[in-house]
Amino acid sequence: MNASLRRTHLRGVGVPRALVSDEASFGGRVDNDLICGTLVIDDGRAVALQAGDAETAPVRLVLPRLAEAHVHLDKCHSVHRCRDVGGDLAAAIAAQLRDKVLWTREDLHARAARGLTELIAAGCGAVRSHVDWGTGPGDPEVPLAWEVLGDLAEAARAAGVILQRAALTGIDEMADPARARAVAARVARDGGVLGSFVLTHADRRAGLSNLFRLADRHGLALDFHVDEGLDPALDGLELIADVALEMRFKGPVLCGHACSLASRADGDVARIADKLARAGIAVCALPATNLYLQGRGTGTPDRRGITRLHELAARGVDVVIGTDNVRDAFCPVGRHDPMASLSLAVLGGHLDPPFGRHLPAITTTARRAMGLPPKHVDGARTEDLLVFDTPSLPDLLSATSSPIPLTEHPDLTHA
DSSP states (O other): OOOOOOOEEEEEEEEGGEEEEEEOHOOOEETTEEEEEEEEETTEEEEEEETTTOOOOSSSEEEEEEEEEEOTTSSOOOOGOOOSSSSHHHHHHHHHHHHGGOOOOHHHHHHHHHHHHHHTTTTEEEEEEEEEEOTTTTSSSOOHHHHHHHHHHHHHHTTTTTEEEEEEEEEEGGGHHHHHHHHHHHHHHHTEEEEEEEOOOHHEEEEEEEHHHHHHTTTTTEEEEESSOOOOOOHHHHHHHHHHHHOOSOOOEEEOOOOGGGGGGGHHHHHHHHHHHHHHHEEOHHHHHHHTTTTSSSSSSSOOOOOOOHHHHHOOOOOOEEOOOSSSSOOOOSSSSSHHHHHHHHHHHTOOSSSGGGGGGGTHHHHHHSSOOOOOOOOBBBGGGOOOOOSSSSHHHTTOOOOOEEEGGGTOOOO
């Protein structure tokens, strides 16, 4: 094939500097937290930004596909039939359990497929969905939702999208070695993620030890819902870090929520953050659900319920932003859109401009926390890049434009 036919370009592009791995080699004109110019595509990959003397301000932004590190596709889009929605975490769990009798294969597939379709439309190339893995009387050995999401994962893979399934078990149940081995074996067989809910459960250290040992044996990533409350006595996050360090675990570990850090003294936060950083454990903040459920009282809440984003990042902890629940008993509103979740984190967590530095929380850092290699703009395949026809990062986070796959953009031309 003629080399000129393999080379294409897109003019008027801005790329967030935080999403470029080698800025000096990639080129472009620096404009605050963007580098700007004409994006050059050679043989299907982004190879350079060319900034001519007459280059004007960008008219569009190019990003890698987004990563959704924490969502619940088994629960989504069920709020219309949930009774008594409202209240704290315990009330949400009870309301969703009442709805669970309606979770047939058809119902699960319809709701989860809708949620996944929305995430892909929002620009996601990688998604991690938790799946409730109950072990109570009458519960199947393997949840029906696990199987349904497995079918969706295969279909997503054909479209170039990774859908990870994370088993959401109770950490007290994982203290039973036989039960933990059975769950881990099935998760490993299906290429999933081993996870658990850690709050005030009994035997949580034993459960954590079992999970870390089994994850090491099977080569699994770990994911925890932990300290989802504002009680400063909650100790699950530090316990996870302690066990990871004691066992010298080297696999990816992602901890969601960690709300109780907001109630801890600064010295405690620093100590826990240092342990997390040494263990390589990432933390996923989930502003939508935590703003809705946490700090409940009789009137207007005066607590945000969001983990210590700034303090964790300052001590070297990878911080990720996730969507969590969408239109279910845990969060009755919302969108399957990491950009919308980041926008909410800007408000709830005071993530000030320049905004480019926060984008890794839904792209490169999020992928790394999911055990996936990060994808930057430079060197990326065209199918892994998105175009937002909006000129600035404040516009991007304000949802003034929907993503267009680079390969489908009408202004992409031959050089």
